[in-house]
Amino acid sequence: MNAFQERRKRLADTLAPAGLAMAVFEDTEGRRDPSIRYFTGQPSDALLFIAANGKSILVAWDVNMAAAMASVDKIEAYTDFGRSPYKAVSGALKALGTPTGSKVDLPAATPYPMYLRYVEENPDYDFICSEDGTSKTAADMRAVKDADELAIYRTVSEITDRVMDAVEMGVKKGELRTEADVALFIERALRERDCESTGFDTIAAGPSRSFGIHAFPSYTAAPFAAEGLSILDFGLKYKGYTSDVTMTFVRGSLTGKREEMVALVERAYKEAVAMCAPGVKSRDVALRVDAIFSEKGYAMPHGLGHGVGLEAHEMPAVRSREDNTWVLAPGHIITIEPGLYDPEAGGVRLENDVLITDKGHEVLTHSRIVYL
Amino acid sequence: MNAFQERRKRLADTLAPAGLAMAVFEDTEGRRDPSIRYFTGQPSDALLFIAANGKSILVAWDVNMAAAMASVDKIEAYTDFGRSPYKAVSGALKALGTPTGSKVDLPAATPYPMYLRYVEENPDYDFICSEDGTSKTAADMRAVKDADELAIYRTVSEITDRVMDAVEMGVKKGELRTEADVALFIERALRERDCESTGFDTIAAGPSRSFGIHAFPSYTAAPFAAEGLSILDFGLKYKGYTSDVTMTFVRGSLTGKREEMVALVERAYKEAVAMCAPGVKSRDVALRVDAIFSEKGYAMPHGLGHGVGLEAHEMPAVRSREDNTWVLAPGHIITIEPGLYDPEAGGVRLENDVLITDKGHEVLTHSRIVYL
16 A cells, blocks of 8 residues: 555545545645645645545546556546536546435535535535535644655755755855845755755845745845845745745844844744654643743744645644644644844744654754854 | 725725625635735735725734735734634624624635634624625726736836846857756846746746646756757736746757647737737637647647736636636736647747737737747
8 A cells, every 4th residue: 555545545434434425625726735645646736536435536637647646546537527626526426436415525625605516516415514524634634744754854854954054155155145046046956956846935035124024025136144134934845745944144243132032032942842742732832932032022923833744834733822722743743933023123033844753853954043 | 096996996886786785805825815915905914894885994914014015994903803804804894884784795715614604703794605796896807907007017018028038048048958047047037127926836848848738847957948849938926917928949940740830829829819809709719729720630738818917817718618708808918828739749839918908909928939
C-alpha cells in the first residue's frame, strides 16, 4: 500500500461509523483544497470521491496530468460530465454503487447555492455539509505528518536553510540590495533545487515597510537591509509541502526601542520553542509569549504560529484565542513566529518550523536575526 | 463623488428594487473577492456592508491599511468583533439601522455551514444567498470598465507592451535562456515600473513542456525558447488590475504540423479580434474559432478568452459553451487567446487584451508570435 492508498483507507474507515456512504472533495479556482493532492498526488483542479468501502474516483480537469501524477482507483475526465460538479457527483454515486437514501458528505466550503443544487439534482441522496465532517477529518489527518511527509520536510528544511545562508551571504556582500533582489534570488534558487514554487508570496520588507505585519505589495524595488530593521518571510514548496521561515536583518546600532524589541522577540522565540512537546496545549505556548510581551508593554498583532503542510496555514492552530483547544502531538509541524512592530522603529520577527517528536521537539529550519 | 462612491451608489440603488436592505461582501483567505477593492480601494481581508440607503461600513483585518487605502463611510476593526463574521454582520445591521425582518444578501460563495450560522446568530433577519444576488450584480458592474478603470488599463497595457519588448530583446540577445530567466525578468521589470505583482503565476514553458495548457510547475530551470515552440503567458497587476498576454517563441525551421498550427492560431486570432464589437455574442466569436480549427482536424482544449480586471478571470465569458449568453458591450475588456497543443509538436498560443468600444474594438496590448 502506498502512502496515498493508506491515507484514503484511513479516511474511508471513518465514513461508516459516521453514517456516511461517500465523501466528496473539490479543488477548483476559488475553492482550493490540497486534500486531493494529499489523498491522490493530483496537484490541483479535480473532484475526488471516496466511498465507505474504500473505492475512489478522481474526476480531473487535466486527465494527462492525472495519468502522470495521481494514484487512485479510477480517473475520469471532468469534460465527460459537461464540467458540472453536480453531474460528476451523480456519476460517482452510480459508479461506486452507492445505495439511494445514503448520506453523502460535501466539502465544508461548499457554497450555499451549490448545496441546494446538489440536493436538487440528486434527490435520492441525503447531502450533509458541516464544519465537523470529512473536511475536518482530512484537516486533522494532515496535521500529523506520516513517514513520507516527514521525509519531504527533511529535504525542504535543508533546502530552506541553504537558501537562507545564500541570502545572508548575498546581503553581506552587497549583491542583494533591494526587496526585489532578495525575493527574486529566492525564486531562482528554489527552482535550481527542484522546488515547485514559493509556498506563498515572499514578503521582503525593508526598513521603511517592516512595521507592517504583511507588507503590501509583498516586495517592491525599495532598499532591503538598509539602516534599521528589515523582514524577510518566505517558504519553499517541495513536492507540494511548504516551509515557512522569517529572518530579520538588523543594520546599524541597536539601541532604544529597537534593541528592546529584538531582545524580546529572541527571548519569546526561545521560550516558546523550549515549551514545544507532546501533550502541551499550543494555546499555553502562545499565552506565554503574550505574557513576555505584555510585561514590557508590547502586544503581538498576530498569532504565534500555525501548522504547515500542503498549505502555508493549516492545523494545528498555535494562538492564544480561547477557541484554540489543540494539544501538540508527535508529527505536528508548526511555526513559531513571535514578532513586534512599531511604526517608527520598524518590525522584527523570527520564525522557524518545529517538528513535535515523541519526546519533545526538533527545530527543522535555522532562521535567525542577522546583524549587519 | 469619487469612483468608489459612485460604484457603491450604483450597487445600493439595485438593493431596494430587489427587496434587499443590505448587501454583504467578504474577502478572506479561501474566499477572495476583489469586489471590496472595487467598491472601496481596500486591497484585501475585509467585510463590506452596503445598505439600500447607500451607507457603507468596512470591517478590516488591518485598519492601518484601511485608513491609508480605503474610501468608505466608516471603518471598523475586525478584532472589535472578536474576528467573527457573524458578530460583524450583527454589528453592521445595528449600525446601519436595518429594520428587523428585512432581507440581507450574503455572498454567493458563502459556505453552507456559515449560512446556517448567520441565520442562527441573527434570527431577526431574512438571509438570502444565491448566484443571482448582489455577487452577480457586482460581477456585472465590474465587467464594464468605468473611466478610472480605463485609465488604469491604458497604463498597464503600455507597461505590458514594454516588458514584452524587453523580453523579446533579452531572448534574442541570449540573455534570457531558461524559463526562470524569463519569469524572473518579468517579476523584476514590473516592480521597477510600479506594478504590484504579476496578475497570476507566470507560465513560461519551453519546448519540452509547451504542449500543456497550464504547465506545472508554472516555470522551472529548464531551457526556454530553444528549438521548437515555447509559450510565455503572463499578466502585470497595476493598481489592482491585471493585464493578460501570451507570446509564443518559435525557434528553428517551421514545417509540417508546427507550421500548420502556428498559421491556424494566427488566422483564428485575426478573425476573432476582427469580430469584436458591441452587440456581438461572445459565443459566436468562440464558435468561429472552433470552426477554423475543426476544419483542419484540430480542437482547442480551453475557452477562447475571458474578461480581465481585478481578477485574471472575470466576466464577460468568451467561450463556445451553450450557457454563454454574453453580448459584447462598450467597456468590456476581454482576452482573445486561441491556442493549439500537440504532445510532439508543442504548443502555440497568441493572446492580447481587447477593449470593446462604442463602434468596434481596440487591441490594448501587442503580443505576437516571435520567430527566432
